Amino acid sequence: QSNKIEKAVSAAHTFLQKNPKHEMTLRYLNYYRTMVDVDEYLVDLEAPPYEPIFVRSVKLYNNGDFRSSAADMEQALAGYYKAYEDCLAGCEGAYEVEEFKDFYPAIAGDQAGGWGLAGLMLGVWGSVGCSNWYLLPDHFVSVLQCKVDCETELTPNVGGFFVEKFVATMYHYLQFAYYKLNDMRNAVRGVSSYMLFDPGDAVMQQNLVYYRFHRERWRLQEEDFEPRPEAVRYHNRTAAQKKMLDFARQYLQADDEMEVDGDEGAEAWDLPSDGEFEGEGDYEEGFFAEWLQEPKAKGDRADQGS
Incomplete structure (x- = not known):
């Protein structure tokens, strides 16, 4: 039983190294203090x-x-x-x-x-x-x-x-x-x-x-x-x-994207006409990732x- 308490003290101390304000673990550690002298078991197992x-x-x-x-x-x-x-x-x-x-x-x-x-x-x-x-x-x-x-x-x-x-x-x-x-x-x-x-x-x-x-x-x-x-x-x-x-x-x-039901999406979009694609386009224009x-x-x- 004593050996398990010692391991519990070390485990609680290890957890508190990354979570120093965790109230439940602090209460557990204070409880263990009433049972054994915990100081020698305050070992960070993951240090x-x-x-x-x-x-x-x-x-x-x-x-x-x-x-x-x-x-x-x-x-x-x-x-x-x-x-x-x-x-x-x-x-x-x-x-x-x-x-x-x-x-x-x-x-x-x-x-x-x-x-x-x-x-x-x-x-x-x-x-x-x-x-x-x-x-x-x-x-x-x-x-x-x-x-x-x-x-x-x-x-x-x-x-x-x-x-x-x-x-x-x-x-x-x-x-x-x-x-x-x-x-x-x-x-x-x-x-x-x-x-x-x-x-x-x-x-x-x-x-x-x-x-x-x-x-x-x-x-x-x-x-x-x-x-x-x-x-x-x-x-x-x-x-x-x-x-x-x-x-x-x-x-x-x-x-974030919204889902639409039925044909609502088709009505909401203002689709371009074929005329917009006639003639010379601008897609050929170059660009440069220029004390x-x-x-x-x-x-x-x-x-x-x-």
Whole structure:
């Protein structure tokens, strides 16, 4: 019986990581507290491998062990990117047909977006083996939505709170840890990588000004101020996916349609006469798809001791 309660505690805790405000599960967990000491069983059974490494890195950072913190954060960052690639791959595959749509949305990619988006659609079509063109828009949107959701799905819940801007947060910790280790090149690249995701951050803007002011002292070159390549790839990919999803939802999905009974439809349509098709038409017309302080940490104890 005790073993089952322990498993129930772990299961409830795991569910609450993604649903922290679920009242029924919270009540269950409070009930279990009256039966056993639940703290040792509060284990997230579905925690990705990078999550405990990230938490450990933050603790080391707050304790002033910046070398170990930077090493762990690099490991957590690499683990996240691997999990992200796995998540994207999981979005590809067979598509379950739930309803049949009109043919017109299927050709909307070519009509509205030119071959750029049509080529993307062909890539999705070819990779998943879809042989029915009329299924393509829904399949395309479904895959894109899944890929956009990967970022949210992989965001860890630490202490009951989701880590906002998780990737940017890891680069923030790295830049300050490297600064403390006097590794200015990696510190600067951490700042530049962070600002890909939050260019308006005042603290990071100030840090970048500080590094540029002292660039000769630390022998920094202009290329040292470039973001890290993996950060650029991730930022560009996530931004492009969100734009494509917005475009697809606007142009590739069918509008709601009304069904008509009997001959009502024929009367409602103002059908063109044969005369409108006489003479030269316009269908042959072409078109062209033509101030200076040391770098700051934001709200961390390391800032207070620096």
